[in-house]
Amino acid sequence: MGKNKVPEATDLDLTPIMNMVMVLIPMMLLSVVFTAIHVIDVTMPQRSAGAAQNNGEVPQRLQLFISKQGFTVVEGVTTLPSRAGCPVGGPTICLDAANKDDEIATKRYNWLELYNTLLEIKQKPDWADHDQIEIVADSAINFGVLVKAMDISRYQLLPDGDSSKGKGKQLSGDQLDGAHAAMIEGGGDKEFVAMFPTVILGMPTVSQ
Numbered sequence: 001m002g003k004n005k006v007p008e009a010t011d012l013d014l015t016p017i018m019n020m021v022m023v024l025i026p027m028m029l030l031s032v033v034f035t036a037i038h039v040i041d042v043t044m045p046q047r048s049a050g051a052a053q054n055n056g057e058v059p060q061r062l063q064l065f066i067s068k069q070g071f072t073v074v075e076g077v078t079t080l081p082s083r084a085g086c087p088v089g090g091p092t093i094c095l096d097a098a099n100k101d102d103e104i105a106t107k108r109y110n111w112l113e114l115y116n117t118l119l120e121i122k123q124k125p126d127w128a129d130h131d132q133i134e135i136v137a138d139s140a141i142n143f144g145v146l147v148k149a150m151d152i153s154r155y156q157l158l159p160d161g162d163s164s165k166g167k168g169k170q171l172s173g174d175q176l177d178g179a180h181a182a183m184i185e186g187g188g189d190k191e192f193v194a195m196f197p198t199v200i201l202g203m204p205t206v207s208q
Contacts, residue, residue, distance in 0.1 A: 060130060062121065062196065064114075066137040066149060070094040071114050075121055083113065093117065105142035112176045115152050119168060122156070122195050133196035155181040156193040167193055 063074040070091035073080045079092070086094035096110045121127050133153050137146045156168025160178030168182040182193040 061134060062130065063134040064149060066141050066145060067091060068140065070109065073117055106144050106148050109145060111152055112171060115176060116170050118153055118195060119156060119170060131194060131196055132198045132200055134200045150199050153196045156195045158182045
């Protein structure tokens with residue numbers, strides 16, 4: 001009686017799988033974001049900054065000084081006085097009282113008060129066409145604080161849910177977190193309403 005013959009094992013054909021992998025790899029690589037680069041428009045200080053112009057007039061300057069105690073705002077040649085709750089002789093806007101000891105540096109500062117202060121200056125006739133702000137930070141200031149100060153000063157804002165067109169508004173409470181840039185329409189195009197979009201990293205000219 002003959003024995004059943006066991007069929008010989010054959011190699012698996014992996015060609016279809018390899019073809020599929022070769023197609024998927026480029027697709028996966030193209031869909032992955034390895035590095036996101038954001039550009040901030042910053043101008044370094046010019047040699048003539050703070051010097052008198054040829055006609056003898058002092059250039060119009062808006063300066064923001066950032067220290068561990070808060071923000072000092074200089075409008076022209078006038079240092080704005082300390083707001084309520086800040087120590088006498090201290091910064092214009094002191095740290096957020098509720099978060100002044102927070103481990104995250106950006107949460108210690110009163111960004112709402114800073115935005116409202118800059119918007120108040122922008123709404124004055126003498127500053128309506130001015131688009132530059134000098135920002136000076138102490139060497140010990142966290143870089144994230146400096147970047148957020150640039151963002152706060154760039155555009156006029158509207159509270160969340162406010163779809164009105166035109167200039168921004170003063171904010172209150174926690175409206176800053178959900179606020180969006182105000183927009184205007186002209187010629188069919190929409191444009192953000194600027195506040196002080198050009199940032200100049202300058203050297204301090206007023207003692208803090």
